[in-house]
Amino acid sequence: MDIQIPGVDQEKALDLFEDDMELFEKVARSFVLVTPAVLDKLRLIENQMIENQSASAELLPNYASTIHGIKGTSATIGAEETRTAALNLEKMAKAGNMSGVLAENQTFVRQVEKLIVDINKWLEQCDNKKIE
Numbered sequence: 001m002d003i004q005i006p007g008v009d010q011e012k013a014l015d016l017f018e019d020d021m022e023l024f025e026k027v028a029r030s031f032v033l034v035t036p037a038v039l040d041k042l043r044l045i046e047n048q049m050i051e052n053q054s055a056s057a058e059l060l061p062n063y064a065s066t067i068h069g070i071k072g073t074s075a076t077i078g079a080e081e082t083r084t085a086a087l088n089l090e091k092m093a094k095a096g097n098m099s100g101v102l103a104e105n106q107t108f109v110r111q112v113e114k115l116i117v118d119i120n121k122w123l124e125q126c127d128n129k130k131i132e
Contacts, residue, residue: 001129003078005122007115013078024077025126031073032116032123039109041066046105049098056098063101064093070112082115 001021003010005028017024045063049056071086085108092100 001126003122005115005118007079007081007111007118009078009080011078012080016076016078025123028077028119028123031077032119035070035073035112035116038066038070039112042070042105042109046102049102053098057096060093060096060098060101064090067093074112074115077119079115082112085111 003013003021003024013024014021017027042063045059045066049059049063067086067090071083071090074080074082074086085104089101089104089108092104
C-alpha cells in the first residue's frame with residue numbers, strides 16, 4: 001500500500017525505512033499516539049508566555065526543546081513541511097523571539113493536528129486492507 005498521507009513525502013518515508021512498510025506503520029502509529037501530548041505541552045507553554053511575558057526567557061528554552069522533539073519525529077516519518085515549520089519555531093525560540101513563536105504556534109499546532117488526522121485515516125485504510 002502506498003503512503004498516501006497529505007504532508008508526508010512517500011518517497012522520503014520509504015527511503016528512510018528502506019521500503020519496510022510495516023516499520024513505517026509502527027512509527028506512524030507511535031507518532032499519532034505521542035504527539036498530541038506534545039502539542040498540549042506547546043499550548044501550555046504558549047499560554048504561560050501570554051500570561052507572563054516577562055517569563056519568556058525561562059519559557060522559550062522549554063518551548064525550543066519541546067518543538068525540537070516534534071521536528072525530529074516529523075522528519076522520521078517524512079513530514080517535511082511539519083519538520084520545516086518546527087525548525088523555524090525552534091530557531092525563533094532559541095533566538096528569544098517570543099512574539100514570533102506566539103504568532104506561529106497556533107498555526108503549527110493546527111497543522112500537526114491535521115497531520116495526525118490524516119495519518120489516522122491512512123492507518124485505518126491499512127488496517128481495513130489487512131482484514132480483507
